[in-house]
Amino acid sequence: MLLALIIFYVVTLVYAAITERFRHYAMLIGLQGWLLLGVALLRLHGIDWLELSFVLVETLVFKAVVMPAMLFAIIRRTGINRVHARSVAVFNQLILSFAALLCSVIVTYYMADSRIDMVFFGVALYALLSGMLLIVSHKRIFSHLVGFLVIENGVFLFSMAIGVEMPFLINIAILLDILMSVLMLGLFVGKIGSRLHDLNADTLTTIKD
Structure with missing residues (x-):
């Protein structure tokens, strides 16, 4: 069962590389949250129940519910729909994604x-590379935001790699996850989202206090 969840998670990363709709990105982040919840439950069942409860609650509430809800709220507020036309072609994105997967395996x-x-x-390494590819190859700021969230999920998986022996690393990863996500979403919703209309990363250079 654990292996099936991991394989499904890899599939979501591949799909994230080829999808062109931001609504699909938001759904993928939510789906990854539910997959990570299942992974945490199966992987960490042997740790202290209090630490396990903290991990499960954070993963369920924050990753699976709050984050996708906030992404959908951003989509409704800004009206963004598709990846910018100047982004890398879908086929090239798929090739880059498979190259990242091969690099991770090696x-x-x-x-x-x-x-x-x-x-x-x-x-986890593949998730980090996938997030970086989203950031580098897309013009839209929303894609960059999703890329950072994918990277954070990768950090969470990194902590899972040794989480049974060192559960405090998972708690640190979760706190970092919450802090960075809140800061990024707060910046996007409070400042960038209200002042940019085309939502391209290039226009960030025009923002002034």
């Missing part, structure tokens, strides 16, 4: 360590 193979769950390590 790095994981050469970094094999008995103290680390290498499946989680490899998928």
